[in-house]
Amino acid sequence: MSSISQTADGRSTRWDDHREARRTELARAARKVVHHHGPDVSMDDIAAAAGTSKSIVYRYFVDKTGVQLAVAEEVVADIRAALVDAAQTADGPRAALRAMVGTYLAMIESSPSVYTFVTRDGSSEHVVDSITDLITAAGGGNRLWAAGAVGFVRGTAELWLRTEPREDPDQLADQITRWLWTGPVAQLGRESHPQPTTPQ
Template identity: 55%
Template sequence: MSAITEKTPDDGRSTRWDEHRATRRRDLARAARKAVHLHGTDISMDEIAAHAGTSKSIMYRYFTDKTGLQQAVSEEVMQQIRDALETAAHTATTPREALRNMVSAYLEMIEHSPNVYYFVTRDASGLPFLDLMIDLLATPFAQEMNAPDADARAWGAGAVGFVRGTGEWWLHHLGGNDIPTRPELTDRITTWLWSGPISTLVRQRTTS
């Protein structure tokens, strides 16, 4: 005769604790993001904890170390930029407009909070963010060229490198002489990616 195992009714306390922990972790990550935005990427865990109104030991309880916190902040930023890029892509009426809208959304993000951007992209924890951009930027290329998925992702990877490099150069030189505004740079990047920078610049010189 098999033994009968008595089950304890689930009173929901475990589920409520999991939900509370997830909410608390998200709130701490958002507080950390604001602290980084205000004080820079080299802010210490003590300073982040003070900004969040808690202790460093509590931060470690939820994130283990600063890398874990960085990953949590990255998740928050990724969700926000995912929403912005997807909205930019889906509200466009042409593939080129989708590309332009996504470039604009990216430049707006890095201009709004350079500290947070560098905090989440300066090492391997930023790779999911870059993968997301590759997927989204590959979409208008695939739509226009009817390209195989591998070709679209290869183009998307190259486009992300180009947009990221150009955007970070622009961010570093903002306020200098002859540095384009964000809308101007958005138009230039879009044209360069769509038509190719060399052929575009050559045409501009020969017609000027």
Template identity: 50%
Template structure:
């Protein structure tokens, strides 16, 4: 039996990667990323109900190009959802890591979430509203639901850490509170997003309110149960870094 037949350097098992194939894979990945960015820009401008034709027009290409890279609108929606949640998770993790105290970490994460949804509500609704309900046969809700589910699980872990530090308990003990906190922040933020003209609350005011509600409620209970005393007083807003 020859070396080639054994799968050696000349055989299939030892075949060297085709440089052209590698370059094509890199090009395809870059093009896909570019199309997702273009789609987000189109949705930001046109709204969550933008059609594939409209998205392609804003991107300066054809609908067939989007179908080549994403198969259908459901595939594009999933790609946008993954990009949105990955970016938001990264910002939340950075905010929590850079905060000097558990209270400021909680406040920073609330602020980041509100900043993100305020900057591009159309993109946010494009992902979340379809993931919740779907508007038609091509909406592909299951993909965004899975992307959002994984994102929410990871955010629960992030939020549980400052709560556990404040209460002096293991992070797993704060996980139930964190899950409720994430749902509360999301629900409040979405209400505010839909009522910005009538709510009478700025982003910073809502950030302060949400943080206070969360901090002086269940976190205080956790801390009291662990130490037998009241929770440490929160940082004052004037000591924290204000972001635009």
């Protein structure tokens, strides 16, 4: 009986592994077609890109929201890895902040359609929460500050993506870093009302 049970368990594990691999494959195909054709692609478009039928896509994801969440998992993993690398290779906390902001801007600019796809229709919580957790850990455990910083960067970045002509991403990353480091009100106040130079 034990031998039969082990055989059944082995088959179940192999099927689970196969199913997960196939799901990842379909999510990556969806990400690719969204990147090339925009966030409004249909389930038919996704199925065609994956070389399968729409019914198979529905079998793995139930609906388009399921596809969004699966693609978001892929995107979040890539963003997290890039942000961790940026922070770990920076020289000091301010440089780490600047590196992470610059990396985030570069990644969303490299594929704005995919970014829009995974954050539209209230599907952004997974992305935001994951990045907030990362910033919380990097910032000494202050989740409130991390949530505020992520929200600030996200809001600024999304407006930037919609703006034409678009500001240089390096300049924007420098500005966001100054805002976060010194506080946007203080920074804007200094820029609008520069202090007079004291004669020596």
